[in-house]
Structure formats: C-alpha cells, structure tokens
C-alpha cells in the first residue's frame with residue numbers, strides 16, 4: 407500500500423489521562439493532562455508536559471505535585487479540570503483531598519491510584535515545559551490491586567486521542583509482554 411505523508415503532528419495514540427495536582431499558595435489545584443509518561447524505573451521518575459498554565463507556576467514555586475489516575479467514573483470531572491483554570495475557579499471543591507509525605511502534592515481520594523512527586527528537572531521546550539519528577543509515594547486501595555500492584559481491570563483508567571479529542575476506555579487484554587514475541591524469534595537471522 408502506498409504511504410501518504412500526513413504532516414508532523416505528534417500522533418501518539420492513545421494517551422493515558424491523568425490529573426496533575428499542585429498547590430496554588432494554600433489552595434490545591436488540579437489540571438487534566440494527556441501528556442504524561444514514566445521515564446525511569448529506579449528510582450521511579452515520571453514526566454508531564456505542561457504549557458503556560460497556572461499549574462506550571464505552582465510546580466515551579468513548590469517543587470512538588472501529584473499525578474492522579476482517574477477511573478472512567480471520573481471522566482467528566484477530569485474533563486472539567488482541563489477546561490477552566492485554577493486562576494478563575496476553585497477546582498478542588500470537586501474532590502476529597504489527601505496528602506502523603508509531601509506537603510504540596512495534593513492527591514485525589516476518588517482516584518484509584520495517585521502518586522506524589524518531587525520535581526527534579528524542568529526541560530524547556532519551544533511551547534511547553536517537561537516537568538520531570540521522582541515518585542516519592544504511590545497510594546491506592548486494596549480493591550484496586552492484584553498482587554500488590556494496580557490492576558487495570560479494577561482501576562479502569564481511560565485514554566485520550568488528539569486531534570479528534572475523544573476519550574477511550576481500555577479493551578480486553580490481548581497478549582503477554584516480554585513473552586508473545588518469542589514465537590517469532592526463529593525468523594530472526596543470528597548475528
């Protein structure tokens with residue numbers, strides 16, 4: 407089939423949705439973020455790409471923030487966190503908030519998995535900034551875990567696609583990582 411060049415948008419499909427929590431002065435604030443990723447295993451380090459939003463200023467000021475994974479039940483709340491600014495509204499009233507070891511990393515009790523992060527590096531990009539933070543604590547509840555780790559079927563996270571701007575739930579498991587590819591290993595040429 408002939409390939410067509412469709413431009414240079416960063417098409418990553420899908421992107422897991424998270425809510426980033428920070429402190430605007432004394433007030434907890436939350437924003438929707440689709441550009442989040444784990445970037446280092448040990449120590450646990452995560453990154454979030456954030457534009458010129460109130461949250462960016464808060465993280466720079468305090469050096470702390472949280473990454474909260476909402477379930478599909480929190481879709482509307484998550485969406486609203488991405489449409490209004492903490493500069494104009496107190497968005498924290500929609501959630502029960504708790505803290506772990508970091509004083510300026512407010513976490514959302516309704517989210518099945520939440521992580522408190524300490525900022526370790528900021529990479530300035532042409533439009534957005536990449537906030538890189540070490541995960542200092544991960545909080546969940548027994549009902550969302552299997553064998554001590556978050557279970558995707560119990561957490562029920564959701565994803566985002568752009569530019570169609572739609573949310574997607576997660577489908578059934580289709581394979582085993584670090585395992586299923588071995589079936590094809592015989593096709594490789596040894597070097």
Ligand SMILES: Cc1cc2nc3c(=O)[nH]c(=O)nc-3n(C[C@H](O)[C@H](O)[C@H](O)COP(=O)(O)O)c2cc1C
Pocket residue numbers: 435436437438439440441442455456457458459460461462485487488489490491492493534566
């Ligand atoms: C689905 C969705 C995903 C978003 N993802 C990001 C993102 O990854 N980075 C970003 O800077 N803004 C993102 N936004 C926009 C911010 O969440 C939005 O501007 C928010 O109001 C900022 O809040 P604040 O001003 O209280 O910091 C997203 C918005 C939506 C609706």
